[in-house]
Amino acid sequence: MCxxxxxxxxxxxxxxxxxxxxxxxxxxxxxxxxCHTTLTSRWKDPRRRPISFAISALFMLLLSNLFPFVNMKVAGLGSEVTLIQIPQLLVSENYTSMASLFMIVVQLLPAICMLSIIVLYMNTRLSAHWKVSIARMLFRLKAWCMVEIFLAGVLVSFVKLMAYGDVGIGTSFIPYVLFCLLQLRAFQCTDRYGLWQQVGPAPRLAQPLRIGESGLSQGLRSCHCCMAILPVNQSECSRCETKGYARRKNSLQWTMALLVTSILLYIPANLLPIMITQALGTKITSTIMAGVVLLWSDGSYPVAMVIFIASIMVPTLKMLAIGWLCWDANSDKQIDRERLHVIYEMVEFVGRWSMIDVFVIAVLSALVRMGKLMSIYPDIGVLLFAGVVILTMLAAATFDPRLIWDRAGVQSLKVQQDGGK
Ligand SMILES: [Zn+2]
Ligand SMILES: [Zn+2]
Structure with missing residues:
Protein backbone atom coordinates (compact mmCIF):
# COMPACT_ATOMS: atom_id res chain seq x y z
CA MET A 1 0.00 0.00 0.00
CA CYS A 2 1.35 3.36 -0.85
CA CYS A 35 -17.00 9.39 -13.88
CA HIS A 36 -13.21 9.92 -14.26
CA THR A 37 -12.99 12.52 -11.50
CA THR A 38 -9.51 12.74 -9.96
CA LEU A 39 -9.83 11.30 -6.47
CA THR A 40 -6.31 11.78 -5.14
CA SER A 41 -2.84 12.44 -6.51
CA ARG A 42 0.59 11.71 -5.12
CA TRP A 43 3.36 14.30 -5.30
CA LYS A 44 7.05 14.24 -4.65
CA ASP A 45 7.69 16.14 -1.39
CA PRO A 46 3.98 16.33 -0.54
CA ARG A 47 4.66 18.93 2.18
CA ARG A 48 7.58 20.98 0.94
CA ARG A 49 6.16 21.61 -2.52
CA PRO A 50 2.86 23.26 -1.55
CA ILE A 51 4.59 25.25 1.22
CA SER A 52 7.29 26.63 -1.07
CA PHE A 53 4.81 27.47 -3.85
CA ALA A 54 2.52 29.21 -1.37
CA ILE A 55 5.33 31.22 0.28
CA SER A 56 6.72 32.36 -3.08
CA ALA A 57 3.20 33.24 -4.21
CA LEU A 58 2.64 35.45 -1.16
CA PHE A 59 6.01 37.15 -1.70
CA MET A 60 5.08 37.91 -5.31
CA LEU A 61 1.70 39.26 -4.21
CA LEU A 62 3.46 41.62 -1.82
CA LEU A 63 5.81 42.81 -4.60
CA SER A 64 2.94 43.36 -6.98
CA ASN A 65 1.31 45.77 -4.55
CA LEU A 66 4.36 47.98 -4.16
CA PHE A 67 4.85 49.35 -7.68
CA PRO A 68 2.69 50.64 -10.55
CA PHE A 69 0.71 47.88 -12.25
CA VAL A 70 -0.29 49.30 -15.64
CA ASN A 71 0.07 52.67 -17.35
CA MET A 72 -1.36 54.56 -20.29
CA LYS A 73 -0.47 57.64 -22.36
CA VAL A 74 -2.93 59.60 -24.49
CA ALA A 75 -1.83 62.76 -26.32
CA GLY A 76 1.02 63.44 -23.89
CA LEU A 77 -1.15 62.86 -20.81
CA GLY A 78 -0.07 59.91 -18.73
CA SER A 79 -1.90 57.80 -16.18
CA GLU A 80 -0.58 55.06 -13.95
CA VAL A 81 -2.30 52.82 -11.41
CA THR A 82 -1.13 50.40 -8.76
CA LEU A 83 -3.10 47.24 -8.03
CA ILE A 84 -4.48 48.68 -4.82
CA GLN A 85 -5.63 51.89 -6.55
CA ILE A 86 -8.09 50.00 -8.77
CA PRO A 87 -10.57 49.31 -5.92
CA GLN A 88 -9.84 52.73 -4.36
CA LEU A 89 -10.91 54.50 -7.55
CA LEU A 90 -14.03 52.34 -7.73
CA VAL A 91 -14.94 53.35 -4.17
CA SER A 92 -14.53 57.02 -5.09
CA GLU A 93 -17.07 56.45 -7.87
CA ASN A 94 -19.54 54.93 -5.37
CA TYR A 95 -19.00 51.42 -6.64
CA THR A 96 -18.02 50.05 -3.25
CA SER A 97 -19.65 46.67 -3.92
CA MET A 98 -17.61 46.22 -7.09
CA ALA A 99 -14.45 47.39 -5.31
CA SER A 100 -14.96 44.89 -2.49
CA LEU A 101 -15.69 42.08 -4.93
CA PHE A 102 -12.49 42.98 -6.74
CA MET A 103 -10.38 43.06 -3.56
CA ILE A 104 -11.89 39.82 -2.28
CA VAL A 105 -11.55 37.57 -5.34
CA VAL A 106 -8.30 39.00 -6.73
CA GLN A 107 -6.22 39.55 -3.58
CA LEU A 108 -7.83 38.66 -0.26
CA LEU A 109 -9.12 35.11 -0.86
CA PRO A 110 -6.01 33.93 -2.77
CA ALA A 111 -3.82 35.31 0.05
CA ILE A 112 -5.94 33.61 2.75
CA CYS A 113 -5.79 30.33 0.83
CA MET A 114 -2.00 30.52 0.47
CA LEU A 115 -1.62 31.23 4.22
CA SER A 116 -3.91 28.28 5.02
CA ILE A 117 -1.84 25.94 2.85
CA ILE A 118 1.35 27.07 4.63
CA VAL A 119 -0.14 26.66 8.11
CA LEU A 120 -1.69 23.25 7.35
CA TYR A 121 1.44 21.74 5.84
CA MET A 122 3.92 23.30 8.29
CA ASN A 123 2.62 20.85 10.87
CA THR A 124 2.77 23.51 13.55
CA ARG A 125 1.57 22.64 17.02
CA LEU A 126 -1.89 23.82 16.16
CA SER A 127 -4.85 22.26 17.94
CA ALA A 128 -6.94 19.82 15.90
CA HIS A 129 -9.87 22.22 16.13
CA TRP A 130 -7.92 25.00 14.38
CA LYS A 131 -6.55 22.67 11.74
CA VAL A 132 -10.06 21.48 10.91
CA SER A 133 -11.39 25.04 10.70
CA ILE A 134 -8.54 26.18 8.45
CA ALA A 135 -8.83 23.17 6.14
CA ARG A 136 -12.60 23.67 5.89
CA MET A 137 -12.12 27.32 5.01
CA LEU A 138 -9.44 26.54 2.41
CA PHE A 139 -11.61 24.13 0.41
CA ARG A 140 -14.60 26.45 0.59
CA LEU A 141 -12.81 29.58 -0.58
CA LYS A 142 -10.71 27.97 -3.31
CA ALA A 143 -13.42 28.20 -6.00
CA TRP A 144 -13.70 31.97 -5.48
CA CYS A 145 -10.07 32.84 -6.26
CA MET A 146 -10.09 34.58 -9.64
CA VAL A 147 -6.51 35.70 -10.17
CA GLU A 148 -6.11 34.17 -13.64
CA ILE A 149 -9.45 35.60 -14.78
CA PHE A 150 -8.42 39.07 -13.65
CA LEU A 151 -5.15 38.76 -15.62
CA ALA A 152 -7.09 37.77 -18.73
CA GLY A 153 -9.27 40.85 -18.09
CA VAL A 154 -6.17 43.07 -17.96
CA LEU A 155 -5.01 41.73 -21.33
CA VAL A 156 -8.44 42.37 -22.87
CA SER A 157 -8.43 45.95 -21.56
CA PHE A 158 -5.01 46.46 -23.16
CA VAL A 159 -6.43 45.48 -26.52
CA LYS A 160 -9.42 47.78 -25.99
CA LEU A 161 -7.17 50.72 -25.11
CA MET A 162 -4.63 50.27 -27.88
CA ALA A 163 -6.95 52.14 -30.22
CA TYR A 164 -6.74 55.27 -28.01
CA GLY A 165 -3.15 55.50 -26.85
CA ASP A 166 -0.03 53.73 -25.61
CA VAL A 167 -0.63 51.18 -22.90
CA GLY A 168 2.17 49.52 -21.01
CA ILE A 169 2.87 47.27 -18.06
CA GLY A 170 4.40 48.53 -14.83
CA THR A 171 7.02 46.95 -12.54
CA SER A 172 4.32 45.10 -10.61
CA PHE A 173 2.83 43.31 -13.58
CA ILE A 174 5.40 40.50 -13.85
CA PRO A 175 5.31 39.70 -10.08
CA TYR A 176 1.52 39.48 -10.33
CA VAL A 177 1.73 37.05 -13.27
CA LEU A 178 4.18 34.95 -11.22
CA PHE A 179 1.79 35.15 -8.24
CA CYS A 180 -0.96 33.81 -10.50
CA LEU A 181 1.14 30.83 -11.68
CA LEU A 182 2.53 30.04 -8.22
CA GLN A 183 -0.86 30.05 -6.49
CA LEU A 184 -2.25 27.77 -9.22
CA ARG A 185 0.65 25.35 -8.61
CA ALA A 186 0.14 25.53 -4.83
CA PHE A 187 -3.54 24.61 -5.27
CA GLN A 188 -2.59 21.82 -7.67
CA CYS A 189 -0.17 20.26 -5.15
CA THR A 190 -2.70 20.45 -2.34
CA ASP A 191 -4.37 17.06 -2.45
CA ARG A 192 -7.70 17.26 -0.62
CA TYR A 193 -7.72 13.60 0.37
CA GLY A 194 -4.08 13.53 1.53
CA LEU A 195 -4.38 16.80 3.44
CA TRP A 196 -7.42 15.64 5.43
CA GLN A 197 -5.59 12.41 6.28
CA GLN A 198 -2.94 14.61 7.90
CA VAL A 199 -5.46 16.71 9.77
CA GLY A 200 -7.01 13.63 11.35
CA PRO A 201 -7.72 9.96 10.68
CA ALA A 202 -10.98 9.12 8.93
CA PRO A 203 -13.74 7.83 11.23
CA ARG A 204 -13.85 4.03 11.57
CA LEU A 205 -16.78 2.20 10.04
CA ALA A 206 -18.42 -0.80 11.65
CA GLN A 207 -19.90 -2.33 8.52
CA PRO A 208 -18.08 -4.14 5.67
CA LEU A 209 -17.58 -2.09 2.48
CA ARG A 210 -18.75 -3.26 -0.95
CA ILE A 211 -16.31 -1.90 -3.53
CA GLY A 212 -17.79 -0.85 -6.90
CA GLU A 213 -21.26 -0.13 -5.53
CA SER A 214 -22.79 3.23 -4.77
CA GLY A 215 -22.56 4.57 -1.22
CA LEU A 216 -26.31 5.15 -0.98
CA SER A 217 -27.06 1.48 -1.73
CA GLN A 218 -25.00 0.39 1.29
CA GLY A 219 -26.20 3.11 3.67
CA LEU A 220 -23.09 5.28 3.40
CA ARG A 221 -22.43 8.87 2.42
CA SER A 222 -19.34 10.92 1.68
CA CYS A 223 -18.57 14.00 3.77
CA HIS A 224 -18.63 16.80 1.18
CA CYS A 225 -15.92 18.66 3.04
CA CYS A 226 -13.28 16.08 4.06
CA MET A 227 -14.29 13.06 1.91
CA ALA A 228 -14.67 10.79 4.98
CA ILE A 229 -17.09 7.87 4.57
CA LEU A 230 -19.95 8.12 7.06
CA PRO A 231 -23.15 6.18 7.79
CA VAL A 232 -26.14 7.86 6.09
CA ASN A 233 -27.93 8.53 9.40
CA GLN A 234 -24.95 10.36 10.95
CA SER A 235 -25.57 14.02 10.18
CA GLU A 236 -22.33 15.52 11.53
CA CYS A 237 -18.93 14.36 10.32
CA SER A 238 -16.77 13.16 13.22
CA ARG A 239 -13.57 14.42 11.59
CA CYS A 240 -14.45 17.89 10.27
CA GLU A 241 -17.76 18.61 12.09
CA THR A 242 -19.45 19.55 8.81
CA LYS A 243 -23.15 18.79 8.70
CA GLY A 244 -24.38 16.91 5.67
CA TYR A 245 -26.89 14.50 4.21
CA ALA A 246 -26.79 11.57 1.82
CA ARG A 247 -27.77 14.01 -0.92
CA ARG A 248 -27.68 17.78 -0.53
CA LYS A 249 -30.97 18.77 1.05
CA ASN A 250 -33.40 20.39 -1.43
CA SER A 251 -30.55 20.53 -3.94
CA LEU A 252 -32.86 20.83 -6.95
CA GLN A 253 -35.10 23.46 -5.34
CA TRP A 254 -32.12 25.65 -4.41
CA THR A 255 -30.52 25.25 -7.82
CA MET A 256 -33.78 26.13 -9.59
CA ALA A 257 -34.40 29.17 -7.33
CA LEU A 258 -30.89 30.53 -7.97
CA LEU A 259 -31.21 29.79 -11.67
CA VAL A 260 -34.52 31.67 -12.02
CA THR A 261 -33.09 34.68 -10.10
CA SER A 262 -30.03 34.76 -12.34
CA ILE A 263 -32.19 34.65 -15.48
CA LEU A 264 -34.25 37.58 -14.15
CA LEU A 265 -31.06 39.57 -13.53
CA TYR A 266 -29.53 38.57 -16.85
CA ILE A 267 -32.15 40.46 -18.87
CA PRO A 268 -31.47 43.96 -17.41
CA ALA A 269 -27.71 43.13 -17.25
CA ASN A 270 -27.76 42.90 -21.04
CA LEU A 271 -30.09 45.84 -21.69
CA LEU A 272 -28.58 48.40 -19.30
CA PRO A 273 -25.20 50.03 -19.99
CA ILE A 274 -22.17 48.51 -18.27
CA MET A 275 -19.78 51.36 -19.03
CA ILE A 276 -19.78 55.11 -19.74
CA THR A 277 -17.06 56.60 -21.95
CA GLN A 278 -16.56 60.37 -21.84
CA ALA A 279 -14.31 61.70 -24.56
CA LEU A 280 -13.96 65.34 -25.60
CA GLY A 281 -17.34 66.36 -24.30
CA THR A 282 -19.35 63.46 -25.70
CA LYS A 283 -20.77 60.80 -23.44
CA ILE A 284 -21.26 57.27 -24.79
CA THR A 285 -22.89 54.50 -22.82
CA SER A 286 -22.35 50.93 -23.93
CA THR A 287 -23.93 47.58 -23.18
CA ILE A 288 -22.11 44.23 -23.22
CA MET A 289 -23.18 43.52 -26.79
CA ALA A 290 -22.24 47.05 -27.96
CA GLY A 291 -18.73 46.47 -26.54
CA VAL A 292 -18.41 43.28 -28.58
CA VAL A 293 -19.64 45.01 -31.75
CA LEU A 294 -17.19 47.89 -31.23
CA LEU A 295 -14.23 45.52 -30.80
CA TRP A 296 -15.30 43.58 -33.89
CA SER A 297 -15.61 46.71 -36.03
CA ASP A 298 -12.16 47.84 -34.81
CA GLY A 299 -10.74 44.60 -36.20
CA SER A 300 -9.92 43.02 -32.80
CA TYR A 301 -11.67 39.80 -33.80
CA PRO A 302 -10.05 37.42 -31.25
CA VAL A 303 -10.81 39.72 -28.30
CA ALA A 304 -14.33 40.36 -29.56
CA MET A 305 -14.80 36.59 -29.68
CA VAL A 306 -13.39 36.15 -26.15
CA ILE A 307 -15.77 38.74 -24.71
CA PHE A 308 -18.71 37.38 -26.70
CA ILE A 309 -18.03 33.82 -25.54
CA ALA A 310 -17.31 34.77 -21.90
CA SER A 311 -20.08 37.31 -21.39
CA ILE A 312 -22.91 36.16 -23.64
CA MET A 313 -22.47 32.57 -24.78
CA VAL A 314 -21.16 31.05 -21.53
CA PRO A 315 -23.84 32.50 -19.18
CA THR A 316 -26.63 31.57 -21.61
CA LEU A 317 -25.34 28.03 -22.17
CA LYS A 318 -24.67 27.69 -18.46
CA MET A 319 -28.26 28.58 -17.58
CA LEU A 320 -29.56 26.14 -20.20
CA ALA A 321 -27.21 23.41 -18.94
CA ILE A 322 -28.19 23.86 -15.28
CA GLY A 323 -31.88 23.83 -16.28
CA TRP A 324 -31.31 20.65 -18.26
CA LEU A 325 -29.47 18.95 -15.38
CA CYS A 326 -32.33 19.79 -12.99
CA TRP A 327 -34.98 18.62 -15.43
CA ASP A 328 -33.11 15.40 -16.10
CA ALA A 329 -32.48 14.58 -12.43
CA ASN A 330 -36.30 14.64 -12.05
CA SER A 331 -37.11 12.43 -15.04
CA ASP A 332 -37.02 8.64 -15.24
CA LYS A 333 -35.69 8.42 -18.77
CA GLN A 334 -32.52 6.45 -19.51
CA ILE A 335 -29.86 8.96 -20.53
CA ASP A 336 -26.19 9.12 -21.32
CA ARG A 337 -24.81 9.81 -17.84
CA GLU A 338 -21.24 10.26 -18.97
CA ARG A 339 -22.25 13.06 -21.31
CA LEU A 340 -24.39 14.74 -18.65
CA HIS A 341 -21.48 14.52 -16.27
CA VAL A 342 -19.15 16.17 -18.79
CA ILE A 343 -21.70 18.99 -19.14
CA TYR A 344 -21.77 19.41 -15.35
CA GLU A 345 -17.98 19.57 -15.12
CA MET A 346 -17.82 22.12 -17.93
CA VAL A 347 -20.45 24.29 -16.25
CA GLU A 348 -18.45 24.18 -13.01
CA PHE A 349 -15.16 25.01 -14.71
CA VAL A 350 -16.19 27.61 -17.26
CA GLY A 351 -18.68 29.61 -15.15
CA ARG A 352 -16.14 31.75 -13.30
CA TRP A 353 -14.59 32.95 -16.58
CA SER A 354 -17.70 35.06 -17.29
CA MET A 355 -16.31 37.46 -14.67
CA ILE A 356 -13.73 38.63 -17.23
CA ASP A 357 -15.85 41.57 -18.49
CA VAL A 358 -16.36 42.82 -14.93
CA PHE A 359 -12.58 42.96 -14.45
CA VAL A 360 -12.11 44.65 -17.83
CA ILE A 361 -14.38 47.48 -16.71
CA ALA A 362 -12.64 47.72 -13.33
CA VAL A 363 -9.26 48.14 -15.06
CA LEU A 364 -10.58 50.53 -17.73
CA SER A 365 -12.33 52.81 -15.25
CA ALA A 366 -9.27 52.93 -12.98
CA LEU A 367 -6.75 53.56 -15.75
CA VAL A 368 -8.63 55.87 -18.10
CA ARG A 369 -9.01 59.02 -16.02
CA MET A 370 -7.79 61.93 -18.07
CA GLY A 371 -10.51 64.43 -17.32
CA LYS A 372 -12.22 65.90 -20.36
CA LEU A 373 -9.85 64.19 -22.79
CA MET A 374 -11.11 60.73 -21.98
CA SER A 375 -12.60 59.05 -18.91
CA ILE A 376 -14.32 55.72 -18.41
CA TYR A 377 -16.81 54.95 -15.62
CA PRO A 378 -18.63 51.76 -14.67
CA ASP A 379 -22.42 51.72 -14.94
CA ILE A 380 -25.20 49.77 -13.23
CA GLY A 381 -25.23 46.92 -15.80
CA VAL A 382 -21.84 45.68 -14.67
CA LEU A 383 -23.09 45.15 -11.09
CA LEU A 384 -26.09 43.21 -12.35
CA PHE A 385 -23.83 41.14 -14.57
CA ALA A 386 -21.46 40.32 -11.68
CA GLY A 387 -24.58 39.26 -9.76
CA VAL A 388 -25.58 36.92 -12.61
CA VAL A 389 -22.14 35.26 -12.63
CA ILE A 390 -22.15 34.79 -8.85
CA LEU A 391 -25.70 33.40 -8.84
CA THR A 392 -24.99 30.89 -11.62
CA MET A 393 -21.82 29.80 -9.78
CA LEU A 394 -23.90 29.24 -6.64
CA ALA A 395 -26.56 27.41 -8.67
CA ALA A 396 -23.92 25.02 -10.04
CA ALA A 397 -22.47 24.58 -6.55
CA THR A 398 -25.82 23.67 -4.97
CA PHE A 399 -26.56 21.08 -7.67
CA ASP A 400 -25.67 17.63 -6.36
CA PRO A 401 -23.87 15.80 -9.22
CA ARG A 402 -24.60 12.42 -7.60
CA LEU A 403 -28.25 12.84 -8.63
CA ILE A 404 -27.11 12.23 -12.22
CA TRP A 405 -25.78 8.79 -11.28
CA ASP A 406 -28.33 7.63 -8.73
CA ARG A 407 -30.38 5.62 -11.21
CA ALA A 408 -27.39 4.09 -12.99
CA GLY A 409 -26.66 0.41 -12.69
CA VAL A 410 -23.23 -0.19 -11.20
CA GLN A 411 -20.81 -2.55 -12.86
CA SER A 412 -17.63 -3.73 -11.26
CA LEU A 413 -15.00 -1.16 -12.14
CA LYS A 414 -11.28 -0.81 -11.52
CA VAL A 415 -9.60 2.43 -10.46
CA GLN A 416 -7.71 4.12 -13.26
CA GLN A 417 -4.21 5.39 -12.76
CA ASP A 418 -3.03 8.37 -14.65
CA GLY A 419 0.52 9.51 -15.16
CA GLY A 420 1.67 13.06 -15.70
CA LYS A 421 1.28 16.17 -13.63
ZN1 LIG B 1 -17.03 8.99 -9.76
ZN1 LIG C 1 -15.93 15.56 7.11
Missing part, protein backbone atom coordinates in the same frame (compact mmCIF):
# COMPACT_ATOMS: atom_id res chain seq x y z
CA UNK A 3 2.65 5.38 2.03
CA UNK A 4 0.45 8.48 1.91
CA UNK A 5 -2.78 6.53 2.20
CA UNK A 6 -3.88 5.11 5.54
CA UNK A 7 -7.42 4.36 4.58
CA UNK A 8 -7.62 3.40 0.92
CA UNK A 9 -11.40 3.79 0.46
CA UNK A 10 -13.10 6.80 -1.12
CA UNK A 11 -16.71 7.44 -2.03
CA UNK A 12 -16.41 9.38 -5.28
CA UNK A 13 -17.71 12.89 -4.44
CA UNK A 14 -19.13 13.27 -7.95
CA UNK A 15 -20.86 9.93 -8.58
CA UNK A 16 -21.00 8.20 -5.15
CA UNK A 17 -19.15 5.04 -6.28
CA UNK A 18 -17.15 3.28 -3.54
CA UNK A 19 -13.60 2.79 -4.80
CA UNK A 20 -10.48 1.28 -3.31
CA UNK A 21 -7.40 3.36 -4.11
CA UNK A 22 -4.51 1.19 -5.31
CA UNK A 23 -0.86 1.98 -4.59
CA UNK A 24 -0.03 4.92 -6.85
CA UNK A 25 3.44 6.03 -7.85
CA UNK A 26 4.82 9.54 -7.36
CA UNK A 27 3.43 11.94 -9.98
CA UNK A 28 0.36 9.78 -10.61
CA UNK A 29 -3.26 10.32 -9.74
CA UNK A 30 -6.12 7.93 -9.07
CA UNK A 31 -9.30 8.55 -11.05
CA UNK A 32 -12.83 7.34 -10.47
CA UNK A 33 -13.50 4.45 -12.90
CA UNK A 34 -17.07 5.59 -13.53
Missing amino acids: SHIHDPHILCPQCDLLVEIPAIAIGQKAKCPR
